[in-house]
Every structure is written in structure tokens, then in C-alpha cells.
Amino acid sequence: MTGEAGVERPVVRVGVLGCGNVGGALVELVDGDGDGIAARSGVRLEITRVAVRNLAKPRVTTLAPDRLTHDAHAVATDPDVDVVVELIGGIEPARSLIVDALKAGKPVVTANKELLANFGAELYAVAEAAGRDLLFEAAVGGGIPLLRALRVSLAGERVRRITGIVNGTTNYVLSRMSEERIGYGEALQEAQSLGYAERDPTADVEGYDASAKAAILASIAFNADIVAGDVYREGIETIAVPDIDFAHRLGYEVKLLAVAERIEGDGDFPTTIDVRVHPTMVPQDHPLAGVRGPFNAVFIEGEAVGELMLYGRGAGGRPTASAVLGDLIDAARSSSRGGPVWFPPRDRVRIRPIDELEAQYYLAIDVLDRPGVLASVASVFGRHDVSIRSMEQVDLGDEARLVFITHRAREADVQATLAGLRDLDAVERIGQLLRVIGPEH
Numbered sequence: 001m002t003g004e005a006g007v008e009r010p011v012v013r014v015g016v017l018g019c020g021n022v023g024g025a026l027v028e029l030v031d032g033d034g035d036g037i038a039a040r041s042g043v044r045l046e047i048t049r050v051a052v053r054n055l056a057k058p059r060v061t062t063l064a065p066d067r068l069t070h071d072a073h074a075v076a077t078d079p080d081v082d083v084v085v086e087l088i089g090g091i092e093p094a095r096s097l098i099v100d101a102l103k104a105g106k107p108v109v110t111a112n113k114e115l116l117a118n119f120g121a122e123l124y125a126v127a128e129a130a131g132r133d134l135l136f137e138a139a140v141g142g143g144i145p146l147l148r149a150l151r152v153s154l155a156g157e158r159v160r161r162i163t164g165i166v167n168g169t170t171n172y173v174l175s176r177m178s179e180e181r182i183g184y185g186e187a188l189q190e191a192q193s194l195g196y197a198e199r200d201p202t203a204d205v206e207g208y209d210a211s212a213k214a215a216i217l218a219s220i221a222f223n224a225d226i227v228a229g230d231v232y233r234e235g236i237e238t239i240a241v242p243d244i245d246f247a248h249r250l251g252y253e254v255k256l257l258a259v260a261e262r263i264e265g266d267g268d269f270p271t272t273i274d275v276r277v278h279p280t281m282v283p284q285d286h287p288l289a290g291v292r293g294p295f296n297a298v299f300i301e302g303e304a305v306g307e308l309m310l311y312g313r314g315a316g317g318r319p320t321a322s323a324v325l326g327d328l329i330d331a332a333r334s335s336s337r338g339g340p341v342w343f344p345p346r347d348r349v350r351i352r353p354i355d356e357l358e359a360q361y362y363l364a365i366d367v368l369d370r371p372g373v374l375a376s377v378a379s380v381f382g383r384h385d386v387s388i389r390s391m392e393q394v395d396l397g398d399e400a401r402l403v404f405i406t407h408r409a410r411e412a413d414v415q416a417t418l419a420g421l422r423d424l425d426a427v428e429r430i431g432q433l434l435r436v437i438g439p440e441h
Contacts, residue, residue, distance in 0.1 A: 023087040
């Protein structure tokens with residue numbers, strides 16, 4: 001096949017597993033701009049087979065019926081398919097199909113964060129043994145070229161910390177609560193009505209989606225086998241408007257952050273990794289504080305590069321399909337060249353438990369408004385070596401709300417403080433506990 005000025009473009013035949021929002025958008029991109037892709041990339045992509053569950057379901061107009069099949073395994077192992085794109089999602093049959101495709105000598109592109117966050121090490125090993133690419137840019141950050149930046153542009157960089165907003169649903173909900181002072185339930189319903197949240201939003205609002213992405217980010221940035229179960233996780237369901245109001249008064253925004261950090265280790269583990277997802281108070285002058293609505297952003301800190309941030313749409317059919325297409329072009333080039341694939345050996349690391357975290361904390365508690373209560377509360381903090389940076393009292397009639405920001409403290413000591421506060425007769429309610437990033441003032 002020839003392109004501009006008669007230059008031949010090698011044809012790479014593509015098999016797609018799954019044709020939902022992302023799969024359909026990918027077909028439209030490839031079929032609609034085949035000549036342009038060939039001119040820009042040096043390869044001509046042809047989507048030859050697409051596996052779907054329901055052959056009768058209406059599809060994008062460019063997808064002819066003769067390209068459709070029920071048999072995903074046949075597509076994954078077809079000798080006439082050069083590259084396989086997996087967009088089914090979930091664990092099975094996606095895992096088996098990817099393994100079969102790799103063993104059949106085909107590079108694989110996937111957007112399956114759940115699978116990679118739990119079985120990534122196994123799939124990397126299969127890809128290495130087969131000498132074929134396994135690419136997954138779209139698994140984290142949608143259309144943001146995040147993993148490619150870590151794997152290629154920052155391959156020689158010693159990354160110290162990654163801090164990111166990696167879930168558009170929760171960022172939209174928290175943004176609406178912050179901007180309009182509407183409650184969590186109303187903001188979530190609005191997100192669902194606009195298509196930013198699923199009918200069952202559990203994976204998003206309870207932090208499972210962000211945890212899977214955090215595991216993938218950490219595994220790439222720190223060259224280690226890290227799974228979703230290694231990630232400490234909290235969601236946003238208990239965040240209330242008063243918490244956000246107090247954050248604003250103190251100069252912060254509340255965001256659901258994924259944090260992955262390299263910490264110097266000792267003994268058998270030269271490196272310790274801290275990986276967590278939880279609501280966080282972010283200083284309003286931090287670049288992540290201004291990320292609004294369904295957008296994602298990841299803030300990277302490296303020893304040589306310093307600080308940089310990647311920002312964009314973290315979900316949606318076309319942005320995610322764009323990331324898939326980028327991987328597909330990389331895999332197609334590799335397939336057409338027959339070049340070797342190199343997988344660096346993984347480092348042995350220790351995952352730091354959340355009890356060892358040191359951070360500043362925000363805590364709100366409701367107490368009976370009577371003499372001596374503040375002193376008894378403060379004594380609990382002091383008994384567990386948690387130093388109070390600031391305190392504010394809000395009158396609630398017969399009760400008072402005490403809002404604390406601590407100096408840096410150990411998570412285990414803060415949790416012990418909470419247990420001690422629960423034992424005080426004057427404490428009516430323990431409110432939200434939020435970790436705080438940024439310098440102490």
C-alpha cells in the first residue's frame with residue numbers, strides 16, 4: 001500500500017475484542033482517517049475482525065457486518081490478524097484472550113485497568129516470553145499520554161512521587177460540592193444524569209477505580225510488581241459540605257488523590273513504596289487544586305526533571321480511543337519491524353502500611369459545649385504525640401464543633417488519638433479525617 005509521494009506503508013491487520021464506547025470510537029478513528037494515520041505513523045492500519053457479544057446491536061456505520069464475529073478467541077489467535085486490541089474489560093475472558101494472543105505471537109493493546117492492576121505481572125511475563133508488546137496507555141488517564149511519558153520520556157528519571165486526580169467521576173462530584181455547595185448525593189445524581197457516573201457508582205466513589213490506576217502507575221514509575229490490593233483506599237462518600245467549607249477557609253480544596261511515593265528502604269528491601277488513594281486537602285495554590293469537573297491530572301516529581309503535570313480528559317470514548325490508537329500504532333510499528341521487546345527486571349520493594357504514613361491531618365469532632373472539654377480533648381492529642389497546628393471552634397447551640405489541623409504526625413498515632421477521643425463522654429461525634437498535603441504554615 002502506498003501513501004504520500006508513492007511511499008509504501010506496511011499494512012497491519014488489527015483484531016478488536018469488544019466494540020462498546022471505546023471500541024466503536026477506535027473503529028471510527030481508524031476507518032475515518034486511515035490515510036492520515038498512515039502518513040503520520042508510517043503504517044497503514046486495517047481493522048479486519050471485531051468480536052462482539054451481540055451481532056444484532058446497531059454499530060458505528062463504518063463497521064461492516066462481515067467484520068463482526070461472536071468468537072473472540074478466533075480473533076485473538078487468527079493468523080491473519082497482526083495486532084490484537086482488548087476492550088472487553090474485566091478479568092475473564094479478557095485475561096485468557098490476551099494470554100492466547102501473546103502466545104500466538106501478536107502484540108496486544110488493552111485499556112483494562114482492573115486486569116492489569118491484579119494480573120499485570122503475569123501478563124508482562126507472558127509478553128516477555130513471547131517477545132511481543134503489551135501496551136496499555138489508555139488504562140490510566142484516558143486520553144492523557146501518562147504511561148508513555150513514564151515508560152519512554154522519563155525512562156531514565158528517578159521518580160520520587162506521583163500525585164494525581166485519576167477519577168473523573170469523583171472529581172466532578174467534589175468540584176460541584178465545592179463550587180455550588182450542594183450535598184454529595186445531589187452532586188452524584190447530577191454526575192449520573194450527565195453520564196460522568198455509572199448507574200452503580202461504587203467503583204468510582206469508593207476509590208476502587210483510582211486504586212487500580214494507582215497500582216499501575218506505581219508499578220511503572222517504580223519498576224515493581226504492585227497490585228490493587230497493595231493500595232490503601234478510601235472513597236468520598238463521607239465528605240460533607242462543611243468539610244469543604246472549612247478547607248476553603250484554611251486555603252485548601254478537597255480532592256480524591258492517588259499517591260505513589262518512593263521511600264528509601266533498608267535491609268532486604270532497598271526501596272519502600274507508599275501507594276494510597278484517599279480524600280485529601282490540597283493547598284489552593286497547588287496545580288492539582290484547580291483541576292475541575294471530570295478532568296484528570298497527574299503531578300510528577302523526579303530527581304532530575306523536578307515537577308511536571310499532565311492534564312486532560314480522563315475518560316470518554318474518543319479520548320480513550322485516542323490513547324488506544326497511540327498504543328496500536330506503536331505495536332503496529334513493532335510488529336512490522338519484528339523488533340525485540342525488552343522488559344526490565346522488576347525490583348523487590350516493600351509496600352509501606354498506612355500506619356507508618358507521616359502527614360498533616362484535618363479532623364472535625366462535635367462535643368458538648370461545657371467547661372473543660374477542650375482541655376480534655378487536647379490532652380488526648382498530647383497523650384498520643386499528635387501536635388495541634390491550629391484549632392477552630394464553631395458554636396452549634398448546646399454543642400460545639402472543634403476543627404483541628406495537626407502538625408506532621410504518624411498515622412498510627414492519629415488513629416490512636418481517634419480511639420481516645422471516642423472514649424470521652426463529651427465527644428458526641430467524630431467527623432471527617434482528611435490527610436493534608438503541602439508545607440506546614
